[in-house]
Amino acid sequence: MPSESAIVTVWGISLVVGVVVIVVVAFLLSRIVDTARQINGAAATVWAVGQRIANATIHIPLLATTNRIAGKILERAAGIDAATAAIEGHASGCPSCPACAHGATPGMVR
16 A cells, blocks of 8 residues: 555645646637637628628629610710711801701701
8 A cells, every 4th residue: 555655745746737737728728719819800800891892892783784874875975976066067057057957947957
């Protein structure tokens, strides 16, 4: 049977080893918690930036519709420009303008 001093020595060593293990585990757990908090903060930042990007780019698919409508407006504007140029050309050479534009002179182009 082991002596009482051997039992106390083994018990003391076990107690010291247990305390050291607990301190190391507590330190490692605190590092894990700190890392988890950093990851959570970074994820929150990524989420916020992602939402801002989504809000800024949500209307991009509508640009196809905008481009199509702008093309139609451009076609109409070209027609208006041509008609305006024809009126200007007529008015610059017609001594009766603007009266002929109102139908006062027969045979004139309106």
